[in-house]
Amino acid sequence: MDTRSALLAAAAALLLVSAIGVVAAPDALVDPRETDERPGDIRIVDTVVAPDEVRGETAELRLGVDLAHYGSTVENVTVRHRAIGADSGLLVDETTVDVGDVDDEGERTVNGSVNVEREGGYRIETVVFADGERRADRTTRVGGVEALTPEYADSRVGFTEETVWPTVAVSVVEADNESATLSVSASVTNRGDDASESVDLRLLVRQAESNVIAAEAGESVGSVRPGRTERVTTTVDVPAGYNYYIDAALFDDGVRIDETQGVANLNPRETISADETVEDVEFAVEDFAGDDAAEGGVDDGASGGDGRDAEDSRDASDDQTPGFGVVAALVALLGAALFARRRR
Template identity: 70%
Template structure:
């Protein structure tokens, strides 16, 4: 047998073995189109919560949902979001997103949102439905919504907060017999990535004891470069010999965005400090007992009072020795007359 005949025989054997394998295992070769005949599956792959628009009393929470799909087309898909108060368990807000038919394998992003009040915490429930049938669900818990800054007060510009360099520096520029002119320098920092726009700096000079406004001023804070600190200086005038608080505030289109305080001590006999803390002390009746009161009173009187108390204890009870002597003389006179 020559080489050509041998090769043909081997090839025929291989073909025959393959045919026998296909007959023995009928599912060995599948039609790729059969994959689309599997029932469609859809489920939640991920849920991300991000802050949306933050207002004065309420906040919008954006929910970014990733849906994972496999198999044939899943019809009439909807995603329902609910915000439930963490303390009361009451429903705060609900929204339903209509996704429609999903036929593409892989993940699809669906966006939704909920409006909640800017206080307390919430439980966010996300459920996926297909033709009204619940397919997948997930719960996300959030807290500290009140810490989110409202959009109208969101500004990268604020007062500098240094350990040594004063935010509000006050010096005496000029004095007369009755008044003092103060030079006030305020440090403002831009903590953002872009140069800031112009904002207003408002100052109030407030007498410490009466809270009467002695003077006020408004200055414009120009554009501050990112990461830089600028100093704005102005003058205030007030009667000399008193102590004052220097209240400083930054306003952007009449919206208060930051505030701080300094002091001006012009009274040589008394000094005040900025940002004083007033602590309430509760009264308890157990703090004052009868024994403690007597002991304290005895200590305050001193040794002289103690001697007087001992003298009183040794004396004759009643009106005293003079009255007793008068009584004896009267009795002697009566006895003499009787005899």
């Protein structure tokens, strides 16, 4: 057999073997471009922080992380959350959520939570791991946690907030040189969607200069229909000729749910006013850093409080009035005795 015949025979044999291989393994000659699968990729699309269970000292923050997955399966995915004090930089709480293998393309939400003290602000650091390797992270700042209302104090019933109509109204029923009977009425509003349950109104009447409690009273506030306002009235007896702060509070099963203040000016020469300064504190969440985060924010809340000033002074002639004048006279005598002893 010459060389040409040998080459033709070898080519024929090779074609035969190739044909047999194609029949036996049809996938062997598939275009490799059709079998290449995109490497698995997982990232954070968005994070949501919301209050969940709010207790007296602590609050649980619910964390929702939207994960986007593309390509092949990403194995052993976990999401770690850390709550870090904004001022102290100390770790407050850490939780890890096991997601497992992620093979479906698109987005999914992974829920988690952290527990923090109900004060100050926090950084919530969220990290996504795949088989122990960090793949994505997002940092969210939370402020105004102290503004969250504990569940036991969450009530839609409270004192009416008006600019003209008085929340606490005081009138004199009768009076003489020694005492006065005051009628005190408080305005209560139901801001909820359902009729309220019964709550208790408690009043403390404080003499302005001394801060001494001159009288106290209590009254039950019955059920108030949604959106309605009721006035609850009670009477108290106090020494005449003085000015008083009327401290009012609403209690639901022993829990104080609201408070306000009024005044009673019984001294014709001097008057006082209820000096109320209220600054709202708001729960705020802000994303400010992260590989996959878009910047944006909400202003943090700031806490505030009520300020009360009782620096009015009484005339020396008022010491003759029954009631608090006796206390002032005793204090003056004691001061004179101590001064005379020091001089000796």
